[in-house]
């Protein structure tokens with residue numbers, strides 16, 4: 001018994017020493033790659049919550065537009081947050097902007113960053129090339145995260161030698177407004193990396209949820225099949241199922257959704273929806289929820305991509 005007790009005490013104390021030595025990384029310096037819709041939002045909220053941020057994109061012109069967009073967005077936040085004190089609002093905007101520097105050369109800025117958040121275009125080859133290069137230049141402790149919506153995090157992480165320091169951080173659009181972040185663990189993600197990212201999302205004022213590296217993670221895995229089902233219901237309209245207007249009205253008034261599925265598809269972009277469903281279909285062609293849709297394909301071929309082109313399922317001109 002004494003032996004068992006001694007063994008137990010030894011094993012507990014050695015495991016507590018081990019967990020004490022596995023200190024989480026407190027993210028202070030963030031490098032955001034991609035200054036588009038998502039990257040700008042991520043850079044904005046990281047800077048607004050006291051992080052030092054470097055925002056990277058391909059050209060100075062794009063970065064100038066990103067910074068202008070961030071400033072406009074910050075002014076809106078400041079107007080609400082400091083409604084009674086415009087001077088404090090101006091200071092908040094100036095201080096946040098001063099925490100963001102920009103660069104067109106990712107490799108030259110990652111040597112001392114704690115976290116790289118990648119938000120470049122949804123293209124596996126480009127993401128692989130980027131991370132493979134950054135892997136050589138980033139500090140040993142640096143965590144890599146991708147904001148991909150539809151690619152497998154594992155297939156992106158495979159380009160690096162730091163799979164234990166790799167995970168998904170899936171933000172939602174518009175980033176400053178949307179509270180949720182999905183933190184995606186691949187099998188190789190260490191507990192230390194995972195917990196460091198969860199803490200980071202909390203410092204951003206977001207609500208993290210955890211998910212394995214499964215197509216669509218949580219939100220899109222439920223949302224995309226729902227949107228595709230709505231299109232299939234509409235495609236059966238000649239058999240008398242329902243019109244798109246009635247489907248939208250039904251989901252708003254009957255299910256309490258803020259937008260109907262066709263309004264949401266047009267808002268997200270029909271090319272994005274097609275890209276996601278085609279990718280899943282490639283992975284699992286037998287899954288009835290992942291079947292492509294003739295009417296979605298037709299609209300995309302006609303460049304009717306939704307709100308951004310003035311026409312999708314509905315007309316906006």
Ligand SMILES: NC(=O)c1ccc[n+]([C@@H]2O[C@H](COP(=O)([O-])OP(=O)(O)OC[C@H]3O[C@@H](n4cnc5c(N)ncnc54)[C@H](O)[C@@H]3O)[C@@H](O)[C@H]2O)c1
Pocket residue numbers: 033034035036037038039056057058062118119120121122123126130147148149150170171172173
């Ligand atoms: N738009 C959304 O609603 C949304 C939501 C969640 C996640 N995502 C994901 O976030 C990522 C970015 O999406 P987005 O909507 O911001 O795209 P976007 O097209 O608005 O921005 C992408 C930016 O990446 C830049 N870029 C491309 N290659 C680069 C490189 N090699 N190095 C540096 N910059 C590069 C482009 O110049 C562009 O400014 C995608 O992976 C997408 O799947 C998008």
